[in-house]
Amino acid sequence: MDEIRAKIRAFRDERDWKQFHNPKDMAIAISIEASELLENFLWKPPDELDERVIEKRESIEDEIADIAIYLVELADNLDIDLLDVIEKKIEKNESKYPASLVKGSSKKYTEYSDKESDGE
Numbered sequence: 665m666d667e668i669r670a671k672i673r674a675f676r677d678e679r680d681w682k683q684f685h686n687p688k689d690m691a692i693a694i695s696i697e698a699s700e701l702l703e704n705f706l707w708k709p710p711d712e713l714d715e716r717v718i719e720k721r722e723s724i725e726d727e728i729a730d731i732a733i734y735l736v737e738l739a740d741n742l743d744i745d746l747l748d749v750i751e752k753k754i755e756k757n758e759s760k761y762p763a764s765l766v767k768g769s770s771k772k773y774t775e776y777s778d779k780e781s782d783g784e
């Protein structure tokens with residue numbers, strides 16, 4: 665992670681782009697890149713998605729990387745330890761979605777009658 669973060673910083677700083685990378689615009693950029701990822705699947709019915717993933721593999725990889733690059737930089741800029749907050753959120757999700765309660769279900773935590781958490 666340190667090496668990736670250093671490469672992202674170097675790419676940005678060689679172009680003097682830090683001045684544009686405020687938290688709002690970084691969040692917008694992540695959302696735009698997520699939309700670019702979605703575009704690979706637009707109008708495709710569920711039974712064509714596996715084939716689409718094969719056809720658009722490089723584009724899907726690129727958009728996933730774009731999202732990750734902006735996410736790593738945003739966390740870096742805000743002095744957030746990305747791996748640490750991911751681990752903490754997984755722990756929160758484990759208590760919000762106990763496997764014994766939700767296994768095999770796609771319901772949101774608010775739809776369980778004996779939910780254990782009201783957080784997001």
Ligand SMILES: [Mg+2]
Nearest residue numbers: 697700727730
């Ligand atoms: Mg992109």
